[in-house]
Amino acid sequence: MTGVALELRGVGFAYPGVPVIAGLDLAVDRGDFIACVGPSGCGKSTLLALLGGHIAPTRGAIERHGRSRTIYQDGGLFPWLTVRQNIARGLPRDLDTAAAEDKVAEWLAITRLADLAHLYPHQLSGGMRQRVELARALAAETDILLLDEPFGALDYQTRVRMRRELAATLAERPRTVVFVTHDIEEAVQLGDRVIILGPRPTSVRRVIELPPGRVRLPAAPGVPEAEQAIMEELGLT
C-alpha cells in the first residue's frame, strides 16, 4: 500500500461565529494508522466529519483517495436491524445475494459474532456493538477507516480486548486509519503516528512518530517517552 490516502491543505472549519479548526496541514499515507489526541472539545470529531465528507471545510481543501467508513463511539448501528442485517447493509452494493451471505458469514466469524447474528443492537453489550460496527465497516472493503473514540464507552478490560482485535484484524486486512481518542495510552499503543491537536480553534501542535509494532505494550521501547511527551503537550504534567 503506497501513496497518499488523505491530504489536508490549510483546512479550516467554523460554525457560524465559532471557529473550530484554525488550519490543518496533514498527509496520511495508505496503510498508515494515525491517532489524534487533543483537549476535550478541540474539534477532533469535527475533523473526522470533514475527513468523512459529512461536512465541507470553510477554507482549504481535503483530498481523499478512496472511500471511507466511520465507526462511532455508540449509536452508529441501525437499531431496527439485526447484527446480520447491519453487517449486510455495509457490504458493497454490487455483490449478488450468495456472495453477500458468504461475506456476512465471514465477518461474523472474524469478529466472533456468529452466535449473536439474530440479535438487535439493544440486546448486545457495548463491546459486542463495537464489534458489529467494526465488522460492518471492514466488510465494506473501503480504503479508509475513521474511528471516532470507538472504545470510549467501554470498560477498561473490554477496551484492551477491542484494541487487540482491531490490531489483529488490520494486520490481516490493512486499511488507512484515522483514530480519534481521548485515551493517550490507546493512541500510543495503536498509532504509527500520534497527532496532538491544540485547543479550539485547533491546529496540529506536534506529531510523534512511534516505533513499529501494534499493540505496543506499556513498557515497549518509545512508549513511555511518547506518553510523557503527549502529557506535556496537553499540559497534564
Added chain:
Amino acid sequence: MHRSVTPSLLARRRAAGILSRWSLPLAIGLVLLAAWWLASAARMFPSGTVPSPADVARAFVIEVRTGRLFEDVIASLYRVAWGFATAVAAAVPLGLVVGRSPAVRSAVLPWINFFRSLSPIAWIPFAIVWFGIGDPPAIFLIFLATFFQIALATAAASSAVPKIYYRVAQELGLDAVEVVFRVTLPAILPQLVTALRVAIGVAWMVVVAAEMIAVQSGLGFLIVDARNGLRMDLVVCGMITIGLIGVALDLAFARLSRLDSVRWGGER
C-alpha cells in the same frame, strides 16, 4: 433467605403475569356488571332511563340473530378503514417532509396545529354540504380527525432522528429514496405506531359521531335510531359493541408495537 431462580419459578411467574393481565380487568367488569344488575333490580333508576343487563342481553341476541348488528359493525369499520387509511397515506409523507425540512416546518407546522385544534365535529356542516349523505362525509370527518394528528407525530419523530444515521447512510451510498425507506421510516416506526394507535381510537370515536348525523347505517346510527324509538336497551347494546371494537382495535395496534422491527424503540 436466598431463593434461586429456576425455570419452573420463571414459568410460574409468567403464568401469574398472564392471569393478572386478564383476570383483573375481568374481575372489574364483573363488579361493574353486578352493580348495574343490583341497581336495576332495586329500581334505582327512573323507569325507562337505564335498561337492565337482561334487557340488553336480549337486545344483543336479537340484533345478532337478525344480522343487523353485524351490518352496522361492518358499515362503521368500512368508514374507519377508508378514512384512517387515506389519512395515513397523506399524513406520513407530509410529516416526513415537515420533519426533515426546517423551511417547510416553519411554514406548515403552525397550520397543522391550527387545523389539529379544530374538532372534527365543527366540520360536519361542510362535510354534508360538500359530500351529501352516505359514506363520504363520515370518511371525510375521520380523515380530518386523524390526518393532522398523524402528520404532527410523524414530523416530530422524523425531526428527532439522530443525525448519525444519515451520516452512516451517506457512507453506505444510499440515495434519497432509500434514505426515506431504509433509514427515516424504520427509525420513526416506534413513535409512528404509537401515534397510529392513538389515532385509530380517535377515528373510532369520530365515526360514531359522524354516523349520528349523515348516514343511515353504522353503530352511531344504531344508537340514534334506538334513542328515537326509546329503545335504551339497544342504545346500550350499541355502546358495548363500540367499546369492545375500540378495545380490539387498540389491542391490534398494541400487537403491532411488539414486532421486532418496532420493539427496539421501547427497549433501547
